Structure formats: C-alpha cells, structure tokens
Amino acid sequence: MLLLTPILLVPLSVALLCLLVPSRRVMAALGVLAFATTLGLGIALLHEVLARGVVREWSEFLSADALSAWMVLLISVVSLATSLYAGRYFERDMAAGVITMGRVREFFVLTPLFGTGMFLVVLANNLGVMWAAVEGTALSSVLLVALYNRRNSLEAAWKYVILGSLGLALALLGTVFVYAAACKSHPDSLPSFNWSYLMSVARQLDPLQLKLAFVFVFVGYGTKAGFAPMHTWLPDAHSEAPSPTSAMLSGVSLKIALYALLRFHILTTACLDGGPDAGFSGHLLLGFGLFSMLLAPSFILVQRNLKRMLAYSSLEHMGLICTGIALNSPLTIFGALLHMGYHALTKPVLFFAAGNIHQTFHSLEFRVIGPGVGKVLPVTVVLMGLAALSAVGLPPFGLFFSELTIISGGLAAHQITVSVVILVALLASFCGILQQLTRILLGARKPGDHPTDARRSDGVPAMTLLLGSLLLFSVWLPAPLLELMHQAAAIIGGKP
Amino acid sequence: MLLTFALWAYVAGMAGALVLQRAERLANVLGFGLAALGGVCGVVFSVSSLAAGRAVTIAPVTLWSGPIPDVRLVVEADALSCFFVLIVSLVGLAISVFSLGYARTYYGRKNVGVLAAVFNALLLVTTLVFIAGNLWMFLIAWELMALLAYGMVSFEHEDREARQAGVLYFIMSHLDAACILLGFLMLAQAAGDFSFASLRGIGAKLSPQQRDAAFMLFVIGFGIKAGAVPLHIWLPVAHPVAPSNISALMSGVLIKTGIYGLVRVCFEFLGPPPMWWGASLLAAGTVSAVLGVLYALMEHDLKRLLAYHSIENIGIILMGIGAALMFLHTGHAVLASLALIAGLYHTINHAVFKALLFLGAGAVLHATHTRNMEEMGGLAKRMRWTSLFFLVGAVAISALPPLNGFVSEWLTYQSLLQGFGTTTSLVRLMFPLGGAMLALTGALAAACFVKAFGITFLAQPRSDHARNAHEASLPVLIGQGVLTAACVFLGLFPTAFLKLLDPLTQQLTGHQLSQQLTLANGLVLSDATAQGGTVSTLGITLMAVYLLPVPLALWAMFGRKARTRIAPTWDCGQRGLTPQMEYTATGFSKPLRMIFKALFRPRREVQREYDFSPYFATTLRFESHMEEVFQTRFYRPVNLWLLRLSRRLRALQAGSLQAYLIYVFITLVALLLFAS
Amino acid sequence: MSVHDTLLNRLKRGCETMAYPKGPAPALPDRHGGALKVEAAKCDASCSACVTVCPTEAIARPAGKPVALDLGRCIFCAECVTVCPTKAITQSNDHRMAVRQREDLVLGDTGKEQVRLAQALDEKLRRLFGRSLKLRQVSAAGCNACEADTNVLGTIGWDLGRFGIQFVASPRHADGLLITGPVSKNMELALKKTYIALPEPRIVIALGACAIAGGPFIGHPQHHNGASGLVPVDLFIPGCPPHPLTILDGLLRLLDRLGESDARR
Known part of the structure; x- marks a missing residue:
C-alpha cells in the first residue's frame, strides 16, 4: 500500500483546495487535517521502515529509509502545530487590520506547499529532484516571508531570495559535479542519479571530484541550512515572517537543508573512507558547526529584537547538531538526531509566544515591550518560560540530555577542545537569552506602558501540545522510535 | 524506607501547593507542613544511619533509564551523603515551620502556592544532589537546584534589583555547572562509566596534568557554588533579595552543596592529592574568610551582612578541608581526619546558625519593612523572642563558648596549629598564618555581630516601622527555636555528635577519630594529640551554672536590703534620648573602614546647602561608597x-x-x- | 619638657601642698574681708543706709525689727560696711561660712551675729563619704567664677584629692552634686535629671550666691533663683565667688575632716 505518495499528495491537494475555499476557518481546519494525516502516515512509515528497511515507491523515485522517516515525523509535527496556531493568529491579525483575506489565503495555500516541498526533499531518491524540492521550499517560503508586504518583510525576503538562490545555484553545481563523477566512473551508460545507486558505487567515484563537489554542495546547502558565515539572511527572514512561518522555518526548514547536505556527507564519507582525505566532510561540518556556535551568542548578547534573538538561537542549535554529527561516533550522532527532534518541538513554542507578544504589544523591540509581559500575558509567559528553559539546555527537558551526550562524546573522541568550545558557546548564549528574556518577561509594567491588564493568550493548544510532547519524550521514547533513530544514526555514520 | 518517604513528602507538598494555589492558606499549610514532615523523616533517617556506623546506607539504585544509552538516574547514600542529608533535613524542617508563619506576609500579594511548591522542590533536588549515585543524577539535580533557586531569587521580580540578582545568580550557577560537568566528564572518560561507584579512585588512572586540570575545574565549579572569593560576587547580590526563608535555605544549605562536591571529589575520586591542592584550598579559604568578614562589617543591609558572613564561614570550612588534603599528602591520616572533622562540623554549624540568623532577619524584616539596619533599633523590647534567638545565633557565629561555632573553630585551630610540624617544606608556614588569619576573622566577626545585633535590636527605634514593630507569629518563633536548640546542642555536646562523623572519616580518610577526641566520659573534647589540648564547652556551661548560686547567695544575704530605684538612663541632662543620638551602622564600622582603606577604597561625599552661612546648613547630603574590588x-x-x-x-x-x-x-x- | 625633666623638677621642688588643715589656714587676701558680722544692737533706730546700698537687697530692716543680713544673697561687695555709721556690720576676716540650713545664713538677731557653721553629716553618711566623696558639678548658667575657684582646689597647692574628694563626669559615679549658678530655665531639666541620676544616698551642695538664692540674677524671669527650690540642698557655701578656702572649709566641715575643736560648731 502506498505510503510515500499520500504523504506528498495530501498537503498538495489541501494547498490547491485552499485556493477555492472561502472561509478562513475551513482553510485552517484543512491545514490541521492535512498535517495530522501526514503525521499518521509518518508513524505508519516508521513501522514500515523498521520492518522492511527501506520503503520505495514508483521504481525508486521515492525512497524512505530511517533518516527520511525521522524527518517526515519532524516536519509533520511542526507543521501540525503551526497550523493549529495559525488559525487564531490570522484571525487576530485580520481583526487588527494588519492583513487582508487575500494574504491569509496566500498563507494557507503556501504553507501546505512548503510542507509538500519539504516532504519531497526527504522522500526523493534522485538528487536532482531533491535539489528541485529544496528550490520549491525556498520559493514558497520566500513568498511567506514577504506575506505582510511591509518594507522590512520585502527587504528580508529579497535578501533571502538572493542568498538562497546563490546557495542553490552552488548546490546545483555541486550536484552536477557529483553526477559528472558518477558518469566518469561509468562511461558506458548514463548512471542513475538516485542516491541509493550512488551510495552503492561510492567507492568507485573519483575522490578529488567528490571533494570538489562536496565543497560546492556544502556552501550551497549550508547557506540554506544557516551555517555561519552564510547565515546572514537568517535573522532577517525568520524575524520578518509571520510567526507561524518563523516556527516552520526555524523548526524544520533549516533541518531539511541540513538533511540534503547530510546525504552528500554520507556519500562523500563513503567515497573517501580509508583514503588520505577520510573525514574531509566531517572536518568541514565540525569547523562550521563550531564557528556558528561561537558566532551566535555574540549576536544574542546585544540583541534588541525578540524574534531575531530566537533566530540566532536556531543558528546556535544548528551548529550544535552539525558538531554532533561531525564527531562521528554513534552516540554523538544519536544525540544530534535527538537534538533535532527536541529543538523542533521547542523552537516553535518560542516563536508562537513571540507572535502573541507581537500582536499584543505591536512591537518586537525589547525596549518598546518593556518589563512585565508576565502581567499581561500570564499563560504565554509561563509556556514561553518553559520553552526558553528547554532551549538553553536545562533539565528535565531533552535538550539537556542531547547536549550533554554530544559534549561527552567529544571527550570520548579525545576532542576536548571541541567540548570546551561547545560549553563556552552554550554558556554565552544562555547568558544572553536569560538576560534578554528576564528583561521583558518578568517584572511589573511601568506606569507609562500600555497595555497593562491581563489578557487571554492564544495558541495555547498548539504550545501545550508541543511542550507536553517535549516533556514526555524527554523522559521516555517509544521503542520503535528509538530503534528508528538508531538506524538513522547508523545511516549517517556510514554503517547502514 | 524513611528517606523515600521524605522524598515523597516533598513531592506531595510540591504538587499539593501547586494544585491549591488559589486557596492560599491551604497551600501554605499543606506545602510547608509536608516539607516539615519530610524534614523530620530526613533527620531521623540520617541520624540513625550515621549512628549505626554503616559505610553504605543505600546501595546504588537506578531510578530511571532514559532513551539515550547510559543516561540513568542512580541514587546511592553513604556516610557523607547521610551527613549532608542531615543538614538539609534539619535546616529544611526549621525553615518549613518558620514559613508556615512567614508565608502569611505574602497573602494577597504573591503566589504562596508557588513559593511552597518551589520550596519543596528545592528540598527535594538538594537531597537528590546529596544522594546522587551517578553523574547524570548529580548534574540534573544540580541544574534543577540552580533553576529553582533562580526562581526564588526572582520571586519578587517586580523589583528590578531582584531580577538582576536572579540573572547574575543563574549565570554564575550555569558557569559552575559547566566547570563541574567538564571535570566529571574527564573522570568518566577514564572510568568508562558515569556512576560514582566506578569513579572512586579514578584519579590514579589519569595523567598528572589531567588530574590537575580536573581539580582546577572542580575547585572553580564548586567554589562558585560555595561562594569562595573571588568567585563569590553573586552571593551578596542574590541572598538578600530572595524571600527570607529562601535566603536561609540558600545560605544554610545550597552553598553547602559546593562543599559536598569538593569533599566527594577530592577525597574519593581524585586520588592522592599533591601538596598544592590542599595549599590552594587553604589559601582560598583564608582569603575568603578575611575578605568576607571585612565586607560584612561595612554593610548596613542586614541580609547582605549575613550573606558576606556566609562567605567568611565557607572560607573557614575550606581552610579545614584544605588542611585535611595537605595532611593526606604528608601521610598524617589522623590529622587529616581531625581537619576534615573540623571542616564538616563547621559546615553543619554554619548551616544551623546562619539559617537561624536569616530567619531572625526575616522576622525583623517583616516587622520593620526594611532591610536597612539604620532604620531599625529598639526591637529587643518589642520582639523579645526573636532578639533572644538572634542573640544566640550571633554568639554562635562569633565563635564564643559554649556554643557550636566555638567548637568547630577550636577544632580548626587545633588542626592548623599542629600542621606546622607535619612537613619541613616552606608550605608549613601556611598553617600558623592560616591560624592567625582565622583569629583575625574571629575577632572581626564578633565585632560585626556586635554591630548587627546592637544596631538592629538595641537602643531606640530609628523609624516609625521599628517603633510599631510587634513580635512574630508562633510558627516563626518555633522555627527559630528549633535552630537555637540545635546550636546549643551542637555546642554543648560535641562529643556525642562526633560519634556520628565516624563512618564519614572512616570512609574518606580511613580513620575513626571520635574515640580519641573524647575524654572524661564525653564531657571533654580533646584534639587527639600528644600535647593534649582540650576544651569542654559542657564543662564551661556547667561551671557557670554551678557558680550561679554564689552571686545569688550574696544577693540574698546583702543585696535585698538595698533599695532599688528605677530611673531613666543617664542622657547628660538632655531633653530625652532620641534615635539620632544612637550609633549608626556606618559609624560603628568606620574605624575598620579606615584601617583597611586600601581594600575598601572608600569615597566620601558631603554636600551642604546653605542660605547665608555654611554653619547653618539647610540641607546636608552624605554619600559613602566603597569599591567592590572584584566587580570593578x-x-x-x-x-x-x-x-x-x-x-x-x-x-x-x-x-x-x-x-x-x-x-x-x-x-x-x-x-x-x-x-x- | 620631657618626662625626665618633669620628674626631676618635681623631685627638686618637693611637696608644695599646703599644710592646712593640719596646719594654719593661709591668709585671706587684703581685699577679701571674710564673713560679715552683724550686730543689730548697734543699729540706729531709723537708719536704713545699708538697706538702700545693698545691690542684691540682701539686707532687710522691717519696721520694728532688727536689721537682717542674708549672707546667702550677699555678694560681699562691703558697701554696707562702708556706709554703716555705727559699725553694726563689720568684716570678720573669717573664711568660715558654710552652713547646713538656709536660715543659718540670716544674720542680725541676737545670738546670730555670725553664721552658725555647718555640722558634719550623720554617722552613716560620714562612714560612706568621709574618706571618699565624689562630686558631680553642674554649672547652671552662672558667670563661672565659682567654677574657677572650685577648679583651683584641684591644683597641687590645695590638692583636694588628698581628702578623697574628686570630681567625676557621670552622676552615676557621684555621691554628691555641686551646683553653681542661678539655674536658668534652660538648665532646670538638666539639673533635675542630674539629681535624679545620682544614686542614693546623695548630698547636694549649693556653691555661691547664685546657687543659694539667685545672686545678682535674683527675680529674673529666666532664672529660678538658685537651686534651693529645685533640689534639697545639704550644704550652702556663700560667696561671690567663695574663696577656695571657704569652699574647702565647708567640704571638710561636712565630712568632719577638720580635726580641731571649734567653738562655734
């Protein structure tokens, strides 16, 4: 029975439906339904992958191994939460006159399209199709970033599209180089561009060509994944987009780009394994991961805008995930995957809360918001506080465990410097986030500030769902999921 | 099992208080009542375990296994854990009873349910820190402790000072958690396992550089938590702004977790110490002690004064521990036990009397609505019991016989004074130097508490609030009374208490010392050496009691005939004594401020406004600043x-x-x- | 001068304290006439020259009564001595003037030509204070002449300390109160508080015309006319100011330290 195709078709059809549906409520409900369905399909896929190893459809056009299944689950969860939140969010925006119905329709059409694109990235076997899917997500997300049609949003979208296109162009070059290397080793016929095929012939590919290709792919997809110093579009885009979109961007789309990069990393490692350049791709990941981790806190410390701060925090976490993968031990890769999952559960909550704050205070500047948000939006602040505690890596939330796993893995691999750098970076960003959030969330409203009375918070179901899952999965993971993640880690580690 | 019951009592208190948030009184009674119950169970458990003399009380038990391999929560209790569980339970019990009355001051203002819940949670995680059996349990409990304490420091977050204090506290705590994490991971690397059982003696497997690096990391990490100079800057900022029962818990118990960590790591995990480890701790302890009390003397905020005193006492504890490590290096196990006993005895003493003082400060604060001593005064007549309890605490902390501070400082002196003969290297000079500095600290501490007690309680009230102060409620008094009784007991019966420390020293240094320290059927405390220095606080007290009939008899014989006339205090014939004639806290400490000018760098500014002559000023403004050296x-x-x-x-x-x-x-x- | 020099100097000069009371009293200076002697019998019937000339109205001559000179109000200007035609008032060159009762200072009647000198304290107080009397001085708004002459008693010539008499700072340490000055309204509270602060048994000494009856300030609205109305006085020493010898005589008489039989005890 087909699993992968419905995963792609359901959000696509919902996107097309939303073009026709008149009511905003129905559109929101359709979005929720779409992603709930994909979540269910994802769980079914999990079981299938555990049973069969790899699920293939359409003669290997679509292929899902453990890593893909894991990503499908992440995308579904985050998109589901976003859809849950988006309904009330846009209702308030429309009531405030900030946005028109047409734009709202745009959102509810583009978001499932965005989701479809992301699903295609993880399910496509063909590297070219994967690239096209990444391009698709880029296009849909650019339009989402520019949704509000404000000057800042347009500028952010402009930077996003230019840098994203540059990145994708480089990635295309890299992808083509890989194909060229494959062609070179098979002069007889055109080889398949499927990743599974390339993996099987990895040892025969020319190492130098592959290294070159990987460099291009790394810079290309790295731009999309938000590695420093190619991350410069990230703060603008993630802060100017509407909060539901920011949640999806920070929550999953960065990880999708990383996924694409990882496919190449696995390929390159398999090709260079045993040779003089073994670990080349790992070194690149390590270096840029650490660089991102060190750069992010310095921006967080002097940040003035709430969503930009959250965007830099995403930068930090992506750096940590990269570092975990680069350390290349089963434990650290497993920790990195866990980190991906927990982060995907945490970051959207923070963005949803930021959205609530934005809509209530009409600004994201710390100075304008002022202290005492807790008095105005008590429930939001409690949930945001919990999510912030999770994001800075405090127990009992899962990010604590995953961070510690990666750090201890660094020590186990005799890379004590790496562990020290990670600790320093985490500490610095902790200081920054704590300081900034304390400034606004705690305290009492100053006399001249407005508003001052307590209000009902929106989006509580979405936030509670995510936080509840986070807490649950911090202490217990169902066995099938654990098995899936171990398999995914094995795939990344190069031992499928 | 009693300890399990205690832990569940804390959990129940936490849950109950959170659920009943709206019903303030119920939340108060339930939350703090269950915490008190947990404290009682904890005390009984720890005392019985130590008295039984067993080395291991609870074998390693896995509470939870996480999804990540090797991530487990293991608890294990040995003699050292039991000792610290005793501290947290005893102090927690007293503070819980106190809080039953103190929380009433928050009715209608702040969420009492949250206060009670976080209090229970703090007791729970602190106990878990002490009974942690592996790295994960320890770290999770440690971080949660920091988080909960941050929450409590920021309890009155409407006040900007409290918010900033909370942020500083949390940042320093996170820094110390990072250092400790790194140190533990280095050890776990060599052991291949995260459990404490496999970490014992692991230091032998590390290279000397690695051991030294690990030691430095642990000293910085646990030193931040304990509040040793120069890592102490968060302590005088965070402890004053928290609610007073939390300040008492933080000063009394939470900073002791740093001591627990240091003792556990240095004596059990890191293996035989080189000389410089103990010497550096001794030096750090000495500096902390002297600087702590000097800064305390300059304070006029009562709670900040007490916070700086905590730094001083941590210094004294570190001196004992440092000396113990040095003796371990030179091979004098008996002296090492003595020094360790001195340090640990001072730990529990400080927990008890510092908590007592903070509780008293809390009662005073509630009555006078200020932390500033310059606005208090005259409370001895209005708050009789509180001033009595505070006086006992002040006498105890000034190390005056026959109370407990004297006993532990005497033991510390004895161990330091005998250190001179243990080695021929130049390091031995540190011992008498340390002893001299300890003597200086003791004198300065006494001066400081004369000031603290005198300015706060004696003379006349300096403000309307002080004038209208009334005695605190019964639970508040009982809470203080429990700790006062503990001070007296620990002071008068040290020999009985020392028996409880036997399994501890047996485990850590291989010696049981209480037999040698006890003479004359338990009446006299000896220092277990050939010179045979002895002291008997019980003897001093009994002598005072026995001699009491003499002046009584004299009075009965001669004094009754004398007529007694009650007349006002001689005031040089003035219109009457006013609070403006009293000593101020700032004035009292001025001589010392001048002597230690180089440290304090005081800056003084007087601004005078006048109409026609500077001798008839209309406004006078006085500002006095001191430079906080470490901050600046x-x-x-x-x-x-x-x-x-x-x-x-x-x-x-x-x-x-x-x-x-x-x-x-x-x-x-x-x-x-x-x-x- | 260094300590060494001081010691040598002292050794050279030896003991410079006067022999009194074991020896004769030093002579009063010429201008000081000593106590006044009033022989009312010598007065003319209608003469009241001394009454009008007295600056402090210390002399009264009610109709039909003999002249009465209140030594307590007298400032010893001796104008009355100069102006008296019949030499009824004369200067006796006697330094002894201290009395126990206020009435004993009023001279004139037969049998009362001269002051009835102070009796010693009773047995119990003599045992307490005889060899150690600590005095607290209160200067109640006077001109300081009495204080100056009291101060002189502390010098090595007079050496009050050899009798165990000493001035102390705190009334709590004192046995007696020495009051000088007319006690202004501003000093009333201080004086009363000092008296209350003295532990019992205690004595009060009023020194000088101001302290006894207000002196030159008598009748002033800002003054209380001396200490008698405010505290119970045990010893009155008249003078303006009294000669140090008078003061010393009064104190020693009080303590029965004079050691000589005196006809007018």
Missing part, C-alpha cells in the same frame, strides 16, 4: 569586553546584501583552497 577589577571589565566584542561583531550583519554575498564567495574560495 575583574568581572565588570570582562563583561564589558564581551559586550564590546559582540557589538563589533554586529558589524558583520550590517545589512548590505553585497557584503553577505561576498561572505559566501570568500567561504567558497577558502574551502576550495582547503580541499585541494
């Missing part, structure tokens, strides 16, 4: 440098799209060069 010389410059660096880096994200594109190209070119 180290922490603030580092902080500013970090922020400056961050601002410079911000230039990278200038907004120019061309620049961003160039970054990408540069990266690409660099990587291509790297790849070829």
